[in-house]
Amino acid sequence: MYYMGVDLGGTSIKVGLITEEGNIINKVSGPTEVEKGPEGIINKIVDLIDEVCKLTGIKLEAIKAVGVGIPGVSRDDGLVYFATNLFWTNVPIGQSLREKLGLPVYIENDATVAAVAEFIKGGTKGTNNSIFLTLGTGVGGGLIINKKVYSGSHGIGTEMGHMVIGKNFYDCNCGNNGCWETFVSATAMNKHCIKLLEEGNKSTIIDKVAGERRLINAKLIFDCATEEDEVALLVVERMIKYLAIGIANLINIFDPEVIAIGGGISGAGNLLLDKLKKEIVKTIYVKNMNITEIVLAQLGNDAGIIGSGMYGKMQLEEGQN
Ligand SMILES: [Zn+2]
Structure with a gap:
């Protein structure tokens, strides 16, 4: 028997x-065509x-x-809140996919299904309790407790990117100020870098993008940091400082065996x-118990497909409808 994994x-x-x-x-893919609305996208998945x-x-x-991994927040029965x-x-x-396919269908947040993929085949394999973090344009997180997905009482939990961690110089897309992802995402690094350049700090970065600030990206910043570029070093230093604070919060609350870090x-x-x-x-908090392992995620681009399919399997075996 088989499972189908859908990375939406x-x-x-x-x-x-x-x-x-x-x-x-085997796998296939196609463009999402957001403009066709939910019905168009659901038909495309079928x-x-x-x-x-x-x-x-x-x-x-x-x-x-x-199993379907979605870039949003959903209820257990597969209603996407947003x-x-x-x-x-x-x-x-x-519900739509169940009716069209006549199969059990399970919907979860994309970071959560990626956490499942890492748990089944990747960096957190063999553990009971683990966290997966994806650091990209935003920050997503997935939590496995006692070998099961935990996404809260209403499916809206583990939105780790939106834990509020300090006051920041720009607001989060969600409307709040100080969300973790505004300190540690690739977007956050770009914004901090541009801010430092606008304040007149000298850097080789601006030459490397031929003056085009929109071309600045996290990889370039890390590369320049290894060359001791002062602006790049400041950006990396601040990002890692806040990444560590957020991860320490997660360790203090959940005490996981492993935290795997993925994303760009x-x-x-x-x-x-x-x-x-x-x-x-x-x-x-417990400094003499610094034993949570921090590792790199292993599955990359296939994490969405594998994790969605395996999430479907886990839910089916737990007897979820
Ligand atoms: Zn936010």
Whole structure:
């Protein structure tokens, strides 16, 4: 028997047929076409599922469950409360897909399903309690407790990127000031870098983008930091300081065995991890128990498909409807 994993993003939809062990047999993708609205996107998902079935010669009846990772917040029954990048509010995607496919369908936040992928096959495999963080344009988080997904009483929990961590010089997209993602996302690094340049700090960064500030990105900033560029060093230092504070908060609350870091910023690799570990110990409460492992996520782009499919499996086995 098989599972279908659907990674619904703001720009593309990826669909893969998955084995019981979480291996991808085959996958397809297409553009999200946000302008076609929920109905158009749901039909596109059904078409892509058909396409994978045809490619692999597997019939729909051989699929035990479908899992869908969404860029938003959803209820257990698959109602998406909101998904900002899709311009969705209260979309019953779970119910629609169940009716169209005649299969069990489970909907979860994209960072949470990526946490499942890391737990099944990646950096947090073999643990009971783990956290996955994705540091990209924004910050997402997923939490596994006792080998099960925890997303709160109403499905709106573990929005770690929006824990308020200090006062910041710009507001979060959610309307609050001081959200963690405004300190530690790639967007946050770009904004801080541009602020320092506007204040007249000297840097090689501006030459490297030929004066085009919109071309500044986290990778460039990390690269310049290794070359001892002062602005880049300040940006990386501040980002890691706040990343460590947020992670220490998570350790103080959840005491996980492992925290895996993914998303574009994790491309900085050991440069990021080494500095981060030195900072975390300053803020954790039980300092002589600095034993939560911090690792890089392992699954990259396939985490969405694998995690969605495996989330479907976990929910089915737990007897969720
Ligand atoms: Zn926020």
